Amino acid sequence: MKDAVKKKFMELYGGAEPDVFFAPGRVNLIGEHTDYNGGHVFPCALTIGTYAAARRNEDGVLRFYSMNFEKLGVIEVDAAALVYDKKDNWSNYPKGVIDVLRKHGYAVEGGMDFVYSGNIPNSSGLSSSASIEVLTAFIVKTLYGLELNFIEISKLCQEAENKFIGVNCGIMDQFAIAMGRKNHAIFLDTATLEYEYAPIDLGDCKIVIACSNKKRGLGDSKYNERRSECESALASLQTVLNIRALGELTEEEFEANRAVIADPVKERRAKHAVYENRRTVRAVEALKAGDLKLFGELMNASHVSLRDDYEVTGIELDTLVETSWEQEGVIGSRMTGAGFGGCTVSIVKEDKIDAFIRNVGETYKNKIGYAADFYVVEIGNGPVVL
Ligand code: GLA
Numbered sequence: 001m002k003d004a005v006k007k008k009f010m011e012l013y014g015g016a017e018p019d020v021f022f023a024p025g026r027v028n029l030i031g032e033h034t035d036y037n038g039g040h041v042f043p044c045a046l047t048i049g050t051y052a053a054a055r056r057n058e059d060g061v062l063r064f065y066s067m068n069f070e071k072l073g074v075i076e077v078d079a080a081a082l083v084y085d086k087k088d089n090w091s092n093y094p095k096g097v098i099d100v101l102r103k104h105g106y107a108v109e110g111g112m113d114f115v116y117s118g119n120i121p122n123s124s125g126l127s128s129s130a131s132i133e134v135l136t137a138f139i140v141k142t143l144y145g146l147e148l149n150f151i152e153i154s155k156l157c158q159e160a161e162n163k164f165i166g167v168n169c170g171i172m173d174q175f176a177i178a179m180g181r182k183n184h185a186i187f188l189d190t191a192t193l194e195y196e197y198a199p200i201d202l203g204d205c206k207i208v209i210a211c212s213n214k215k216r217g218l219g220d221s222k223y224n225e226r227r228s229e230c231e232s233a234l235a236s237l238q239t240v241l242n243i244r245a246l247g248e249l250t251e252e253e254f255e256a257n258r259a260v261i262a263d264p265v266k267e268r269r270a271k272h273a274v275y276e277n278r279r280t281v282r283a284v285e286a287l288k289a290g291d292l293k294l295f296g297e298l299m300n301a302s303h304v305s306l307r308d309d310y311e312v313t314g315i316e317l318d319t320l321v322e323t324s325w326e327q328e329g330v331i332g333s334r335m336t337g338a339g340f341g342g343c344t345v346s347i348v349k350e351d352k353i354d355a356f357i358r359n360v361g362e363t364y365k366n367k368i369g370y371a372a373d374f375y376v377v378e379i380g381n382g383p384v385v386l
Pocket of ligand 1 (some may be wrong): 031032033034035036169170171172173337338339
């Protein structure tokens with residue numbers, strides 16, 4: 001990958017050799033749709049991710065090229081006037097990051113040339129976009145010598161996604177990518193940004209990702225809709241409780257007060273947010289106690305809640321997960337990421353992985369009409385200069 005992006009860069013732009021950088025993708029093990037509700041998440045960075053070659057230029061333009069979208073060619077924009085433009089496609093992500101850095105007073109002057117290439121499947125829910133964002137911030141920090149730590153980077157990238165792209169995402173993806181650590185997941189309290197690295201020792205098991213290949217489409221608007229449903233449920237609860245976020249509630253406190261949420265749909269959304277947060281805390285405790293079985297059961301319960309109360313799964317993800325539950329050697333399985341398509345994450349005994357992929361793959365194809373893709377993944381580090 002490193003050589004391929006460098007070669008493409010030299011072909012397109014010539015001149016001095018560029019530096020090459022990498023940022024991972026992420027998978028969330030448990031704690032879904034809790035990060036914008038002041039709850040806990042438990043994601044990890046992957047060894048797959050996004051590579052980019054980059055160099056400053058004196059032309060006052062930003063040039064973006066992606067080896068994943070070769071047909072789009074080099075997307076060239078005026079470095080002094082960064083606005084969201086649909087026709088700039090994926091390059092709105094790096095543009096957004098550069099814009100936000102400037103708005104925060106970082107002197108990112110002049111232009112830059114970039115070539116990106118990623119091995120995270122697109123629209124998979126493994127955060128290819130957050131990977132591009134964090135990678136871009138890391139590149140700009142390096143090329144301009146900016147004083148920026150990885151937590152600041154994750155916050156700025158979230159802001160770019162919220163304000164420039166218009167998706168009201170939480171901090172999880174950007175944080176997991178910027179702060180990734182090999183063989184560890186990150187137990188993050190999104191209310192305070194306090195975090196802890198938890199070693200992931202799965203013994204004779206591995207993490208298997210199944211990508212539904214369902215494109216998300218309306219996903220982003222549905223995402224914002226879920227977020228506002230939670231905000232509205234919170235506002236109702238705040239008429240009787242002194243809380244700032246749903247993540248502050250225990251299940252008991254929620255049960256005692258849920259009746260004030262007049263709308264049954266919003267009530268279910270809030271229930272998910274509260275219960276999923278508590279499940280995440282319990283799952284990390286289980287893992288620390290070496291109880292992988294309980295961890296898996298909590299993953300399964302997370303999926304049920306996302307399916308029935310939060311309603312972000314759909315037939316593709318449900319088929320993958322429900323078929324996974326029936327397979328031998330599966331410790332736990334659930335959808336991961338925003339939902340509405342994308343991927344599932346399963347913990348599977350290593351010697352059962354081949355049968356798992358065969359069986360789940362076959363059932364999925366028969367029922368859905370097209371194939372799923374499977375990846376046995378490893379937990380990797382955050383951004384690096386290669
Ligand atoms: C997306 C968002 C995250 C998080 C998840 C759902 O990945 O970017 O902030 O809300 O969905 O858990």
